[in-house]
Amino acid sequence: MLTQERYQTILQILNAKSAVTVTELAQLLNTSESTVRRDLNSLDEMGKLKKVFGGATAVTSLEGISEDSFSRRETVMTAEKDAIARYSAGLINDSDFVYIDAGTTTARLIEYIENTKATYVTNGIGHARRLIQKGMSAYVIGGKIKPVTEAVVGAQGMKSILSFNFTKAFMGANGIDITSGFTTPDIEESLIKERAIEQSYMSFVLADHTKFEKVYPVSFSKLKDCCIITDALSNSEFSEHTVIKEVLK
Secondary structure, eight states, X not given: OOHHHHHHHHHHHHHHHSEEEHHHHHHHHTSOHHHHHHHHHHHHHTTSEEEETTEEEEOOEEOOSOXXXXXXXXXXXXXXXXXXXXXXXXXXXXXXEEEEOSSHHHHHHHHHOOOSSSEXXXXXXXXXXXXXXXXXXXXXXXXXXXXXXXXXXXXXXXXXXTTOOEEXXXXXXXXXXXXXXEEESOHHHHHHHHHHHHTEEEEEEEOOGXXXXXXXXXXXXXXXXXXXXXXXXXXXXXXXXXXEEETTO
């Protein structure tokens, strides 16, 4: 096997397992442990993985505080978001009192909701407008409006949510990581997300595969506290920490 082929295989294994030992790699690649160590050193220098004693771990993508506008994010991963949204809409029952988080995937959820007997609460300004246009019973929480995401945030928003006891919450996330959990760039928005999850009997995070193994500055929930609905999962280790539904598998 050529060097570049070994590099690619090592990274594929790490993508699936997050961590691997030198001995395991030597057996899988049918090569010597000394060759594997040289490969790991090279890949570590390139920033492709993190070399640790006896093996290597995958590199988690650390993201900054910048955030694309709502309109720009609407045009990304549209087919995946539609599949996630269509499945999620089917989870809503007549008696549900539903919280819908601001975000582009949750916006797609509203397009697929057909249940007019459930009641809906949201912190998304555009979400609330679309819900009433569809004839749904809807409430929007009060507070400061964040222009980039069109989300209601702040202390007043948190106070509003305390009045509600949701049966289901459908949440968005910018990053999903095994250690850091669900993350977002904005502190005020993270507090709203955290409070909504606390006030809900069941919480679902709607996120396409590009959100995994990314970490943004603020964590708002541990993995175990929310189910994940995604298009496809490349790293099976996430399934050891929470319930995950892959809608395009």
